[in-house]
Amino acid sequence: MTNPQILKFVDKLQLFIENKELIKLTLGGKRDQSSDLKKLIVTAVELKKGYCLNFVYRHNTKDITKNYEITEGIGMVTIALENDFLNAELFSTNENISLNILPNGKAKLKTTASTLQTTVTFAHDKSKERLINPHENIYLRELGISNVNWEIRREMSDKYKQINQYIELLAPNLSELSAIENLHVVDMGSGKGYLTFALHDYLTNKLKLNVKTTGVEFREDLVNTCNSIAQKAGFDSLSFVKGTIEKAELQKINLLIALHACDTATDDAIYRGIKSDAELIVCAPCCHKQIRKAMNVSNELINITRFGILKERQAEIITDTIRAMILEAHGYKTNVFEFISLEHTPKNVMIVGRKTSNKKTDKEQIVNNIAVIKKLYGIEKHYLETLLEI
Ligand SMILES: C[S@@+](CC[C@H](N)C(=O)[O-])C[C@H]1O[C@@H](n2cnc3c(N)ncnc32)[C@H](O)[C@@H]1O
Incomplete structure (x- = not known):
């Protein structure tokens, strides 16, 4: 006959599952010291077939994962408590319950306040x-x-x-x-x-x-x-x-x-894409050293290149503008946008070029427009131009 404390514990598990309050259940303290199974972790998961229990059987060198329907899963927990484990911790959004089975077969249940509130909020974040x-x-x-x-x-x-x-x-x-x-x-x-x-x-x-x-x-x-x-x-x-x-x-x-391919590696990548006639080219450039070094301003723009960080930002803008224009010159409809907020990564500009069959692309005009930008900033060549021999 199943120990009444185990039955009470399992009843609580069932209640938490029904109320969708279960965070997780862990079973440990193996009964058979020679067993390879160290721990069992159970969580509730929403699958296509409905709400289920996910079991992770933690062995010495591997994890085995299985999903069970709720009733079957609860039965599996009862069996594991009777045969394999001496301790169990049940975490819910309301309370935690621990079960300790003593060597003499008696068992103790203890209820404490919930400690894992935040984990469930994240795990069940379906917003x-x-x-x-x-x-x-x-x-x-x-x-x-x-x-x-x-x-x-x-x-x-x-x-x-x-x-x-x-x-x-x-x-x-x-x-x-x-x-x-x-x-x-x-x-x-x-x-x-x-x-x-x-x-x-x-x-x-x-x-x-x-x-x-x-x-x-x-x-x-x-x-x-x-x-x-x-x-x-x-x-x-x-x-x-x-x-x-x-x-x-x-x-x-x-x-x-x-x-985030470094410096001119982005140009090498774009070059490979253009040469392969890739239908879609997507890059998020990383650092921009080549153009910064190549800039040599001696005209009325000189003051806006005086301050290091601002010069660097202009170098970034020029580098990526010319990349986008070169893609356009090669028949790519090109967009440049921020792809993720700066709190996640400072490297957040994305250039996307989609190959079009637009025969009207005026390559010569675009190349001339690039030349105007380069002249303003005293730049001889953009590295991507060198690769493409423009
Ligand atoms: C900043 S990591 C970005 C990794 C990945 N693309 C991402 O965004 O998570 C740049 C990676 O490109 C590799 N890399 C840089 N230049 C390369 C090159 N010329 N050829 C091959 N790999 C390169 C580096 O070793 C590095 O792993």
Whole structure:
């Protein structure tokens, strides 16, 4: 017969679930010391099929995750308390309940005030439906953005927001790519891969496109880590290659992404996109050293380049304006905008070029207009012009 204290504890669990007050349940203190199972963590989750219980069985070297319907899940908790664990902590928005089963079989229940109020607010924050859903999203967990319960880790919430804002911004342009068969997406300077994974996830799982994604990165450690995460996530058509933006060997690119690639690496990426006739080029430039050094103002603009930080900002504006104009000269309808608020990252300008079949592009006129800007600021060449031999 089940210990009455265990039954009371399980009744409380059921009540918290029914009232949607459950934050989490943890079971620990293994009964059998030789068992590989150390801990069990249970949370309530909203799935397509309805409200369920998510079980994370924590073993010495791995986590195994399972979802159970509510009644079945409560039964599993009762069995685990009778056979596997001696301690349990139940956290709800109202109160916490602990259960300790003693070696003589007796059990003690203790109720204390709730301590995890804030966690549930975040875990159940449905105020904004995100395009990248953390639930059972393996790469987010492997990248450290979510925890074992698929909740966004507090310290990574900015990164998570940034990823979502980035996908939200790109989404209207991405649907235009759906007509392309065997879409090839290349992320130049993919780094830790946060945005590469999210984009691949969105294109394959939300838009159901047939996509091959390649991350190009010269740091071998990052390439290896990202490839191993891609494997764990089951993303067969996502891979990372060690190479440089300038020279990596790549097949035809349809969508080129370069986010925060340093200094002229953004130009190298744009160059590769233009040369590959990419349908969409998206970049968020990083630092802008080349034009700042090349500026040599000796006319009436001299005073507005006197102050270091203001000169730097002008260098940024000139660098990105010329990049956008060069894209236009090559038949890209180009937009430049802020893509995320400055509280998340100071590097927040995004340049998006969409290839058009507009035959009216007056390349010569645009090149002349660029020359006017360069003359004003005493600039000889923008690095991207050098690459394109304009
Ligand atoms: C600031 S990180 C940005 C990473 C990622 N795109 C993001 O936004 O999260 C820039 C990455 O580009 C890589 N990188 C810079 N220049 C590169 C080049 N020429 N070729 C390949 N990788 C490059 C760096 O190693 C670094 O990982």
